[in-house]
Amino acid sequence: MSEALQPLLDDLANRFGEAIKSKIVDRKIVKIEVGREKLKEVARYLREKQGWDHVKAVTGVDLSRTSKKEKMIEIIYHLGTYANEALWNADLAISYKLDAASPVTESLTSIWPSCEYHEREVFEMFGVRFEGHPNLSKLLLPEYWSDIPPLLKEYEPAGR
Amino acid sequence: MTVLEERKEVKVVEVFDTGEAPLTLSYGPQHPGTGHFRMIISLRGDTVVDAQPDPGFVHRGEEKMAEYKTWITNIPHLERPVILDSAGIQYPYVLAVEKLMGVEPPERAKYLRTIMAELQRITSHLYWFALYGIFLGHSTTFLWCFTDREYLVDLTSLIGGQRITHAYFVPGGVRNDAPKKVPPGLVREFNRYYRMVTGHDLNIGDNDFGRYVTAVCEFFDGRLDDYWDMLFNSEIFIHRTKNIGVLEREDAVRLGVVGTTLRASGVKYDNRVCNPYDAYPYLKFEVPVGERGDCYDRAIVGFKEMRESLKIIAQAVEMMPDGPVKLKQHPINLRVPAGEAVARTEAARGEMMYYIRSEGGDKPYRVKISPPSFRLLPAIPYLLRNAQIADIPPIYWSLNYWPVEADR
Known part of the structure; x- marks a missing residue:
């Protein structure tokens, strides 16, 4: 983990202590799980005060086949910064979990315009609706796709 | 309106603006100038008023495949x-x-x-x-x-x-x-x-x-x-x-x-x-x-x-x-x-x-x-x-965009 990241993580913990549900900080990944009610606030803080100016990827993970077998979808925003050179070797990800039965959440495109296409991909691959997204339509899948979202564990590819 | 439309206004001389709707064209996916990638472009005369990328023609589900191998x-x-x-x-x-x-x-x-x-x-x-x-x-x-x-x-x-x-x-x-x-x-x-x-x-x-x-x-x-x-x-x-x-x-x-x-x-x-x-x-x-x-x-x-x-x-x-x-x-x-x-x-x-x-x-x-x-x-x-419209090839190719890589 980058040394420049530690003060930022402390800062985040001080400010949003109760909203941070879990934290993995090691050499493999730095991931902070944020409460959904504070998500936008945390995101705006990260963008404006800490300088995370773009999103490198938005990952969806269907948690239904993990060891805990949660009926949840985890959304992970991998953040990056071009403005702050001290953080160029740092990885930071914020995540939250959604109920797989009603995967509706809010879009962060108003904070990070760079996540527009990434959110669209999560929408079609996991069926997650991002409210406030400017153009939530199919991106990679064909227009006639009528099966369930393909990256859900429930979806079995043909021939398996 | 997408967020990307916040772009600074550039003055366009709309010589061909006859008040009609812009001409909408599919640029690709068979067009040799884009590879397996389509852009839906709207034109007013020679000027592109809107371009929406439409990737996915070579989507192979690499991420799904990776879970099975x-x-x-x-x-x-x-x-x-x-x-x-x-x-x-x-x-x-x-x-x-x-x-x-x-x-x-x-x-x-x-x-x-x-x-x-x-x-x-x-x-x-x-x-x-x-x-x-x-x-x-x-x-x-x-x-x-x-x-x-x-x-x-x-x-x-x-x-x-x-x-x-x-x-x-x-x-x-x-x-x-x-x-x-x-x-x-x-x-x-x-x-x-x-x-x-x-x-x-x-x-x-x-x-x-x-x-x-x-x-x-x-x-x-x-x-x-x-x-x-x-x-x-x-x-x-x-x-x-x-x-x-x-x-x-x-x-x-x-x-x-x-x-x-x-x-x-x-x-x-x-x-x-x-x-x-x-x-x-x-x-x-x-x-x-x-x-x-x-x-x-x-x-x-x-x-x-x-x-x-x-x-x-x-x-x-x-x-x-x-x-x-x-x-x-x-x-x-x-x-x-x-x-x-x-x-x-x-x-x-x-x-x-x-x-x-x-x-x-x-x-x-x-x-x-x-x-x-x-x-x-x-x-x-x-x-x-x-x-x-003549600037589409230089702009598109200068980005070094590779459709297959984007679609996975």
């Missing part, structure tokens, strides 16, 4: 989306798996990976310039780039055993060592071209691998001077690309673009330097950046990068220690400890990132690929809005 059998199919830069696309996968396993490859493997990644960067850039040139009506570039690329592809096949898609990187090292000697046939073939260009014979005596690679790098370094005169300093190219498709620094940051496009806009961000991996911390090279962020700068940054890559390869061959090239032969049913890992590298087109989650089984639980081309998507509608 073992850690090792994932390697060959993960590199398929970018056959021009197959080392680049699977590099972070290998690094992330190594992070999860808590292993580090032997020193020699680190250098071999670097050599391979840089060779692929050059071959990928040459392919890019070949197409960039031909879509601007500059067919000499096309022929030159493909001729030169061939000898570098021979070099990758000498090391990795295949011209493209060599599945060379494996967790814990590389698949095989580079040969000690170069086959005389290969040297003869290269010498034929060498003599044609330079007028004298190549002299590398005993066909030693290191000396052959150094000779090839030196030759191409000289060849790049010819490229400068032929393409980058040519009237056609300058007129079609200078001050076209300008991407300002703050917009590049806001849209989160990567690679040569980002650096051409003045951000000196290169994972090889700012987030170094494998042998890169030991090597000396520059990161070229542009000033204006136009189509010309994007090409120049790529051009200068090839020169730096040649420098890196020559250094790496020199510094490469002897020793093993992988930790041990992994069984096909390798098990990776449970956990999550992120790795990012600088592929030919920019930052390649992987997120991998393991549940401790013989297959990954989730593999997320964030390829550079996908992150270039927002730049396409942004740069094309209010551009002239």
Whole structure:
């Protein structure tokens, strides 16, 4: 983990202590799980005060086949910064979990315009609706796709 | 209204504005100028008023496939989306798996990976310039780039055993060592071209691998001077690309673009330097950046990068220690400890990132690929809005967008 990241993580913990549900900080990944009610606030803080100016990827993970077998979808925003050179070797990800039965959440495109296409991909691959997204339509899948979202564990590819 | 429409208003002289609805056209996917990619463009006269990218024609579900294959059998199919830069696309996968396993490859493997990644960067850039040139009506570039690329592809096949898609990187090292000697046939073939260009014979005596690679790098370094005169300093190219498709620094940051496009806009961000991996911390090279962020700068940054890559390869061959090239032969049913890992590298087109989650089984639980081309998507509608229709090819090709990579 980058040394420049530690003060930022402390800062985040001080400010949003109760909203941070879990934290993995090691050499493999730095991931902070944020409460959904504070998500936008945390995101705006990260963008404006800490300088995370773009999103490198938005990952969806269907948690239904993990060891805990949660009926949840985890959304992970991998953040990056071009403005702050001290953080160029740092990885930071914020995540939250959604109920797989009603995967509706809010879009962060108003904070990070760079996540527009990434959110669209999560929408079609996991069926997650991002409210406030400017153009939530199919991106990679064909227009006639009528099966369930393909990256859900429930979806079995043909021939398996 | 998308967020991207916040772009600063550019005054357009709407000569053809008759009050009618704009003409909407499909640009691609069969159009040779875009590859397997469609843009839906709206035109008013010669001016593009709107362009919406429509990727997905070559979506193969790599991420889903990765959940059904073992850690090792994932390697060959993960590199398929970018056959021009197959080392680049699977590099972070290998690094992330190594992070999860808590292993580090032997020193020699680190250098071999670097050599391979840089060779692929050059071959990928040459392919890019070949197409960039031909879509601007500059067919000499096309022929030159493909001729030169061939000898570098021979070099990758000498090391990795295949011209493209060599599945060379494996967790814990590389698949095989580079040969000690170069086959005389290969040297003869290269010498034929060498003599044609330079007028004298190549002299590398005993066909030693290191000396052959150094000779090839030196030759191409000289060849790049010819490229400068032929393409980058040519009237056609300058007129079609200078001050076209300008991407300002703050917009590049806001849209989160990567690679040569980002650096051409003045951000000196290169994972090889700012987030170094494998042998890169030991090597000396520059990161070229542009000033204006136009189509010309994007090409120049790529051009200068090839020169730096040649420098890196020559250094790496020199510094490469002897020793093993992988930790041990992994069984096909390798098990990776449970956990999550992120790795990012600088592929030919920019930052390649992987997120991998393991549940401790013989297959990954989730593999997320964030390829550079996908992150270039927002730049396409942004740069094309209010551009002239004749500027679509220079803008599109200057981004070095590769549809297959974006679609996965």
